[in-house]
Amino acid sequence: MTVWIGLTGGIGSGKSQAAAEFVRLGVPHIDADAVSRRLTADGGAALPEIRRCFGAALFDDSGRLDRAALRDTVFRRPEARRQLEGIMFPLILADIRRQQQAHPHAAYGIIDIPLLVEQPLFRQLVQRVLVIDVAEDTQIRRVQARSGLSESEIRRIIAAQAPRRRRLNHADDVLGNEGSAADLSEKITRLHRYYQARYAAQAV
Template sequence: MVCWVGLTGGIGSGKSQAAAEFVRLGVPVIDADAVSRSLTADSGAALPEIRKALGNQLFDAEGRLKRAALRDMVFRRPQAKQILENIMHPLILAEIRQRQSVVGQVYGVVDIPLLIERPVFFGLTERILVVDVSETTQVGRVYSRSGLETEEIKRIMASQARRRDRLLAADDVLSNEGTLAELAGKVRRLHHYYLALFSCFTGANP
């Protein structure tokens, strides 16, 4: 049995960098966003249902999904967002479970940015790891990498789970207020902790 850690964190928390550090340590990481993109790529499994439920206007003459048009529709029509989630979530769950089934290591990581906001994904994991920073740090990091205005950044943050709710849901918290080297060290310590912890569950040698 492979045990799975759900990795999550708000925008600007450094979650993607933490995932990259796990990869560097040889830990299998499944990226839920990448799974979602693959399902809506050319000939993706989600396209027929999206076309059927939301309309031909979301597709170009070659049958490719017009992502900007889809984002605009979801933003303007909450019911369209619900329809899209009802299509995507079962497909994402099934694809992640399929990928999990072929992993043979002690543990792996599922990188799910909106894990706290989407409890339907809780069943994919044994533990939840939250990468945590202050809201001030979030704003500063997103501004420095994207140039978005502060109000826009705060609007995005407001659409995500509150920091308090993420921390309440966490089994483990990785504070990421420091340098990349410090983050790498913390991930390395978590890696050894998870190897020991999950080896006890599975009977495997760390």
């Protein structure tokens, strides 16, 4: 049986880079954000219920969802955010479970879940939690470099995520990512060997 490891971390932590390193090593990888985007893309399974709950005004003439308008709606109205989560989370869980079934004999797999700590519902998908961890100053510097957002905007995003201490309290493994891409690659390779050695006997 495949052991699934939840990969998470705050914005700018390098979580996506870490996921790419696991993929490079041939580890099965499921991306919860990619699942969410697919569910709300043209023809996505979430669209009929989103239209029913939020109205046709969030869709253009071709039936395409206005993601920016939806984000603005749920940002301004907490009850709308909860309503959207009620639509999306069961669909995301079901999709990830289907993907898990495609890898029954791997020693382990990675599920990239940004909201793993914020939304305990997703913990049922994994048996272990890996947190990619950096200092807040590092988060700010990296996000500024790649996005051009102001420091105040980035701090608001960080404040909306689970606090660093809370993420660390939920972690089975913590991988510090203050160094270079090469440093991260080396750490992931070592962790991969550990996971393989620990879980290979369980894969049947």
